[in-house]
Amino acid sequence: MDINSILRAGAVLAAAASLAACAGGPRYAASPDGASRPPKNPPPTARRGGVWKPYQVNGKWYVPHEQPDYDEVGVASWYGGHHQGKPTANGERFDKAAITAAHKTLPLPSVVEVTNLDNGKRIRVRVNDRGPFVDGRIIDLSQEAARRLGFEGRGLARVRVRYVGEAGIQTATLEARAD
Structure with a gap:
């Protein structure tokens, strides 16, 4: 088995472990x-390995796909501590201090x-x-993202989420904008 096969297998296992920890969502x-x-x-x-494959959480199926016009209003939540350092669905390490998020599709x-x-x-x-797998929520933000948006203490916020574009492979720090 070559190193690329081992890395791919590790990424698939990491995504599966991340999804196994979640619950709920539209059916x-x-x-x-x-x-x-x-x-x-x-x-x-098939693009970019397992992060584009349909997946199931608690008996509900999700199909990741291109959504260039995604613009939704709904409820955001945040996650932090117990996910710290664990792999995300695309294989990066979760950092509650980074400006990151989870979305179902x-x-x-x-x-x-x-x-x-x-x-x-x-x-x-x-x-x-991937997430949040709780009915009525459209995005799950890192603790730092929730802090910058001003709802860390409340836990939930009414938000608008608009797709900007694909991100590079490297983790990038995205700065807050005061508009």
Whole structure:
């Protein structure tokens, strides 16, 4: 087995471990027998290995895909401590002090702009993980991203999330913008 095969296998295992720790989310249309199944004709998902493959969490299927016009309003949450240092879905190490996020279906890695609709604070974050798998939530931010958006103490915030584009492979620090 060559080093590339070992690295690919490690990334797949890391993604699986990350997903196993999550729970909940929207369900695909159920089959007549009530079982949740992936779509019969999902979009192409072979790019960049396992981060584009349909996946299942708690019996619900998700299909990552290109979403250049993604612009949603909903609830954001944040995660930190117990995920510190663990691999994200795309194989990076989670750092609660970095400006990162988890999304169920956006390309990994990518950049989104998140605006806290309660206070107007806005930042760009690197999406490098999958989640949140809790009904009613559209994005899960790192603890630092939540702090910069002003909702770390509350835990949840009403936000607007807008897709900016694909991110490079290297972890980039994205600075807060005061608009």
